[in-house]
Amino acid sequence: MVLNPKDNKNPMNFRTKNFLRKRFQDYYNSTDLAMPHDFIRREWGFIFFDQMPEVVMRRHKAFSSGGEAAEYIRGMVPAHLYHSAAYYEYPGAGTMKEKQWQGADLIFDLDADHLPQVPRSYAEMLDNVKNETMKLLDFLLDDFGFTEDVISIVFSGGRGYHIHVHDPKVLSLESAERREIVDYVSGTGLMTDFLFKPAKHKVYAEGKFGKKQLESSKRISSFDDVTGGFGWGKRISQYIIHFMKDISQKNREEAVNEMVELIRDYQSKKVSTHHISPDKEELIIRMKTEDDKMGLKRIADAVRIPVDDVRNVLIKNNLMNFKRETTVKLNKIRNMAQNPKALEMIGKKGMIDDPYIFDAVVEKAIENNSINLGSAHTDEPVTADIKRLIRMPSSLHGGSGMKVVPLTLPEFKKFEPLNDAVVFSSREIDIEVISPLKPRNSKVEMKGKSFTVSEGINTLPEYAAIYLMCRGAAEYA
Amino acid sequence: MDVLDFANFPFTNCALRYVEGLDFQLDELFSELAFEGVRVRGKERVLQAMGDGIAKPDISDETDAKMELLSYPVARILVSCINDTFLTRRYSLAEAKSAHELFKNLSLASLKELASDFNIDITIGEHISGIHFTDYVRFAVREPGWKLINRNMDHGTVQISNKEFARIMEEAARKRIESNLPADVPPGICTVLEDAILEIRGEMEARRTEFSIDGFKEIMPDCFPPCVVHALSGASSGVNLTHTMRFALTSFLLNIGMNVDGIIDLFNVSPDFDEEKTRYQVMHIQGATGTAYKSPSCSTMLTYGNCIGKDSVCERISHPLGYYSKKAWLTGKGKDDEIKDRVLQDRTKTLDKT
Numbered sequence: 088m089v090l091n092p093k094d095n096k097n098p099m100n101f102r103t104k105n106f107l108r109k110r111f112q113d114y115y116n117s118t119d120l121a122m123p124h125d126f127i128r129r130e131w132g133f134i135f136f137d138q139m140p141e142v143v144m145r146r147h148k149a150f151s152s153g154g155e156a157a158e159y160i161r162g163m164v165p166a167h168l169y170h171s172a173a174y175y176e177y178p179g180a181g182t183m184k185e186k187q188w189q190g191a192d193l194i195f196d197l198d199a200d201h202l203p204q205v206p207r208s209y210a211e212m213l214d215n216v217k218n219e220t221m222k223l224l225d226f227l228l229d230d231f232g233f234t235e236d237v238i239s240i241v242f243s244g245g246r247g248y249h250i251h252v253h254d255p256k257v258l259s260l261e262s263a264e265r266r267e268i269v270d271y272v273s274g275t276g277l278m279t280d281f282l283f284k285p286a287k288h289k290v291y292a293e294g295k296f297g298k299k300q301l302e303s304s305k306r307i308s309s310f311d312d313v314t315g316g317f318g319w320g321k322r323i324s325q326y327i328i329h330f331m332k333d334i335s336q337k338n339r340e341e342a343v344n345e346m347v348e349l350i351r352d353y354q355s356k357k358v359s360t361h362h363i364s365p366d367k368e369e370l371i372i373r374m375k376t377e378d379d380k381m382g383l384k385r386i387a388d389a390v391r392i393p394v395d396d397v398r399n400v401l402i403k404n405n406l407m408n409f410k411r412e413t414t415v416k417l418n419k420i421r422n423m424a425q426n427p428k429a430l431e432m433i434g435k436k437g438m439i440d441d442p443y444i445f446d447a448v449v450e451k452a453i454e455n456n457s458i459n460l461g462s463a464h465t466d467e468p469v470t471a472d473i474k475r476l477i478r479m480p481s482s483l484h485g486g487s488g489m490k491v492v493p494l495t496l497p498e499f500k501k502f503e504p505l506n507d508a509v510v511f512s513s514r515e516i517d518i519e520v521i522s523p524l525k526p527r528n529s530k531v532e533m534k535g536k537s538f539t540v541s542e543g544i545n546t547l548p549e550y551a552a553i554y555l556m557c558r559g560a561a562e563y564a
Numbered sequence: 565m566d567v568l569d570f571a572n573f574p575f576t577n578c579a580l581r582y583v584e585g586l587d588f589q590l591d592e593l594f595s596e597l598a599f600e601g602v603r604v605r606g607k608e609r610v611l612q613a614m615g616d617g618i619a620k621p622d623i624s625d626e627t628d629a630k631m632e633l634l635s636y637p638v639a640r641i642l643v644s645c646i647n648d649t650f651l652t653r654r655y656s657l658a659e660a661k662s663a664h665e666l667f668k669n670l671s672l673a674s675l676k677e678l679a680s681d682f683n684i685d686i687t688i689g690e691h692i693s694g695i696h697f698t699d700y701v702r703f704a705v706r707e708p709g710w711k712l713i714n715r716n717m718d719h720g721t722v723q724i725s726n727k728e729f730a731r732i733m734e735e736a737a738r739k740r741i742e743s744n745l746p747a748d749v750p751p752g753i754c755t756v757l758e759d760a761i762l763e764i765r766g767e768m769e770a771r772r773t774e775f776s777i778d779g780f781k782e783i784m785p786d787c788f789p790p791c792v793v794h795a796l797s798g799a800s801s802g803v804n805l806t807h808t809m810r811f812a813l814t815s816f817l818l819n820i821g822m823n824v825d826g827i828i829d830l831f832n833v834s835p836d837f838d839e840e841k842t843r844y845q846v847m848h849i850q851g852a853t854g855t856a857y858k859s860p861s862c863s864t865m866l867t868y869g870n871c872i873g874k875d876s877v878c879e880r881i882s883h884p885l886g887y888y889s890k891k892a893w894l895t896g897k898g899k900d901d902e903i904k905d906r907v908l909q910d911r912t913k914t915l916d917k918t
């Protein structure tokens with residue numbers, strides 16, 4: 088994490104610390120520090136400039152009044168300020184047990200680090216994470232039904248956003264229960280078997296030999312009583328429609344390639360070939376590589392295993408040619424995309440008449456709609472940690488000098504972090520950029536301006552200078 | 565609900581208030597001859613909890629109902645005097661299970677009343693009910709089909725069938741009963757109940773051998789499934805495992821017969837190692853009388869992102885313990901059946917635990 092205080096290993100000299108501390112103090116003196124909801128029952132934690140770049144968190148602090156808290160903050164001027172998401176009977180007690188946990192806000196941490204995209208700039212990174220936050224808000228408002236007044240959105244001052252939900256109903260949820268919420272929004276454990284049910288109405292395909300019933304039309308179950316569906320089912324049906332329209336507009340070759348890739352990915356994840364002996368597998372591979380034209384049936388007869396197994400082996404070994412299959416599917420999709428009735432069936436009724444076409448798309452829809460809240464494999468997401476400390480809204484982030492900005496939903500939509508979270512002046516000051524200068528620190532974009540710096544003395548507006556000093560890339564000159 | 569219902573659902577707040585309103589002192593329950601039947605039934609509840617489950621008697625009149633109702637506090641006091649984690653858990657589960665049978669036959673109105681006794685926010689319909697997701701996740705079974713993401717949820721309301729609602733009530737009851745145990749027992753009462761306590765302890769002793777998993781005396785690390793190997797290498801290099809993985813790893817190792825100290829040593833390298841806490845956790849998973857929770861299945865592992873490094877043997881099994889015995893068999897280390905018998909047989913109680 089670039090803006091994590093822990094990564095900022097550059098020493099910060101005494102003068103720089105003093106300067107930053109002074110400027111942070113000016114900020115805290117000039118703002119009326121809005122206290123978080125029920126702050127008396129929260130634990131507080133601070134990291135001070137003195138010890139930086141060492142990260143020493145002083146925690147187990149409690150305040151009994153807003154005045155006391157403000158006085159402490161203005162007097163001590165921490166580089167980083169945190170308070171607990173949790174409420175305690177004795178927030179100032181030294182151990183978790185003695186504190187006596189009484190509940191906690193529901194917190195989501197959206198961090199650019201968790202996103203799969205690789206951004207080209209800080210600005211782009213913040214855009215990506217803002218979109219991700221938007222997606223999460225949709226879950227919170229529609230699926231979970233939280234009202235806007237219990238949700239606060241906070242720009243973290245660094246690489247993302249925090250969402251605090253303080254609906255009384257969620258406060259007492261325990262860690263494992265919160266984990267279920269995390270799994271819900273991150274698409275973890277979603278099984279399509281539970282998403283669909285067999286459709287009530289039967290679907291027929293007109294063919295050479297008259298009508299034939301298609302076996303497996305499915306219906307997204309959340310469409311049962313509600314036109315347009317809700318929840319994951321709705322997201323998936325919308326994605327399918329989006330996909331159909333999108334791929335219909337591409338030129339043929341591009342479209343076929345995209346579909347082939349999609350189907351190959353999907354199939355190779357699904358097939359299992361473990362019950363087929365290695366000799367047979369090898370034989371199949373040899374036959375196919377020697378004669379690409381050889382059909383599945385002929386190979387199956389020769390090796391004496393079912394056609395499906397041959398198919399699976401070929402898929403696993405990337406020897407399956409999906410082109411023909413794909414072209415057929417693509418034609419169907421294009422026809423449907425042109426047919427308002429067909430689109431309505433999917434979008435309004437949740438009917439998926441020919442699921443085989445869409446299996447791979449459904450998979451993609453899940454991936455696309457899932458929220459990235461950190462790797463499920465390695466760390467416990469913040470949401471499930473009911474004792475976590477979180478940055479205090481309206482404080483300053485000591486790793487960027489930017490403000491941790493609390494936002495309402497309408498404010499969030501218009502929010503531009505690199506402008507709206509900048510609090511320091513544009514008075515010009517000198518800083519010494521120290522070596523080695525990391526490429527990502529060589530350019531600063533803030534307030535709609537762009538500054539390129541090089542090692543040595545640079546003159547910059549104070550806000551940009553403070554940003555680089557907080558990052559550990561420069562000293563006060 | 566009336567006293568007949570209270571007899572069936574003695575753990576509700578309404579039942580508690582009713583008992584408090586009766587005109588007698590708690591110690592009379594343990595001294596008066598008139599309550600001998602109640603005391604016997606109280607002991608029976610605990611004994612049945614260890615066996616095939618608590619059977620509900622036929623109740624025809626108010627006197628029967630009162631006796632049955634009063635035997636509940638007696639049972640709770642017995643369990644509290646003994647104060648053994650495993651017994652407490654087993655007893656709470658049995659009480660909840662026996663109530664579950666009766667939930668199914670309740671009228672919608674009584675169900676609704678019961679739900680509100682537990683502060684559960686629910687709209688009950690003929691077939692499908694809508695429950696607030698916060699109540700849902702509190703009491704849902706830890707199975708893929710019960711995962712919130714696999715349910716229909718709209719604006720905070722999760723759809724459940726009425727059968728599922730009964731299951732949710734069971735879990736709510738279990739949690740409530742267990743969380744109120746052990747209860748504060750007025751001094752002297754445990755002594756009065758000594759005979760009954762001895763009898764229960766004797767039964768626990770007998771069950772201990774029946775339930776315990778002797779498992780493998782010899783641990784075969786090269787037969788561990790990939791997920792376990794991964795977690796072990798994490799644990800031994802000091803990485804903090806997630807909750808669910810810690811549970812999975814610990815229960816797996818216990819199931820195959822590793823002892824508590826061995827497991828605690830394994831965790832000894834974590835940066836935040838706390839021997840007391842770890843011992844407590846491991847012992848908890850083991851259960852006080854040696855009956856370990858069964859380790860989670862592959863599908864549960866997958867759900868929590870703990871299925872890591874799946875290999876070809878994994879394709880043929882559905883449980884990490886199955887992997888262990890299959891691998892042992894494949895490498896000629898043991899007879900498949902014998903091992904399966906010892907490990908997989910479901911004499912371990914799978915409690916809803918993640």
Ligand code: SF4
Pocket residue numbers: 789790791792861862865866870871872873874875878879882883884887
């Ligand atoms: S399939 Fe089962 S045994 Fe294999 S790694 Fe996954 S969880 Fe472990």
